[in-house]
Amino acid sequence: VGPIEKLMRKLMSVASPHMRELGMEFLDLKDGVAVARIPYKHELVGDPVTGVLHGGVVTTLLDSTGGAAVFSRLKAPAPIATLDLRIDYLRGSTPNEPLYSRVECYKITRQVGFTRGIAHNGDESDPVASMSGTFMLNTTAVRVSGKEGGR
Amino acid sequence: VRESGDFERFLEAIPYLQMLGVSVKVQGEDLLVGMEGRESLIGNPVLPALHGGTVGALMESAAILRLLREPDCQGVPKTITLTVDYLRSPRVKQTWARATITRFGRRVANVQVQAWQDEQDRPIAVAHAHFLLKSQ
Secondary structure (H helix, E strand, O other), X not given: OOHHHHHHHHHHHHHOHHHHHHOOEEEEEEOOEEEEEEOOOHHHEEEOOOOEEOHHHHHHHHHHHHHHHHHOOOOOOOOEEEEEEEEEEOOOOOOOOOEEEEEEEEEEOOOEEXXXXXXXXXXXXXXXXXXXXXXXXXXXXXXXXXXXXXX | XXXXXXXXXXXXXXXXXXXXXXXXXXXXXXXXXXXXOOHHHEEEOOOOEEOHHXXXXXXXXXXXXXXXXXXXXXXXXXXXXXXXXXXXXXXXXXXXXXXXXXXXXXXXXXXXXXXXXXXXXXXXEEEEEEEEOOOO
């Protein structure tokens, strides 16, 4: 496990309150491919009649997994930010089953990382959603108090 | 929901929207959909910034709630595709979203959404989405 992967795992498991709230954990992270999982919980349901997870849970999982995939291809740790994200909802997530994600960073340039991936319930050939997203690299983490940093 | 405008009962029934602290204000034709700046929604604790996924979830919910007001909307619309462009880093504070229906077709609706925090003319994200209006 390289320094970036170590830092990434630490960041993900300890420091991101929302990923923690979702119960998200990374199962694998190397060579530009990230795999993660969210356990099924009642609090994450979007349709109380069927028990299907909310689409926003799928979005959050795929956004985080995409960021991790990009991060794993950086030569040194640096802040990144989602530029855009497209989600295609292919079917409802199966109730009482965990939701998995697998996202690949298939191209990285000096400024932008390009990703694509899926969410599924354990069978990658039967995906719940597909995503494609781009991430800006080396985004500034500086913010003047109460104001946004440079535009 | 359409007849009573009783969005609170709708929101209360959806666990994930409770986790996000989503609320609705009716403004004439428009709906202002808010999300609380809860610490538990932080994605990047260094900045700190809200998780981009929560902003996406807010915008998708704003679109669905707006569609539910349409007289011809039967049942809860299903998201087909959602595309979010992130324009500014979202601070940990109250966030608003407003959805506009671009086209309400027989089977599919197209909706555009804007999200902002302090100033509506400085959006933090914009989104567009397609929804299936009735399942066959």
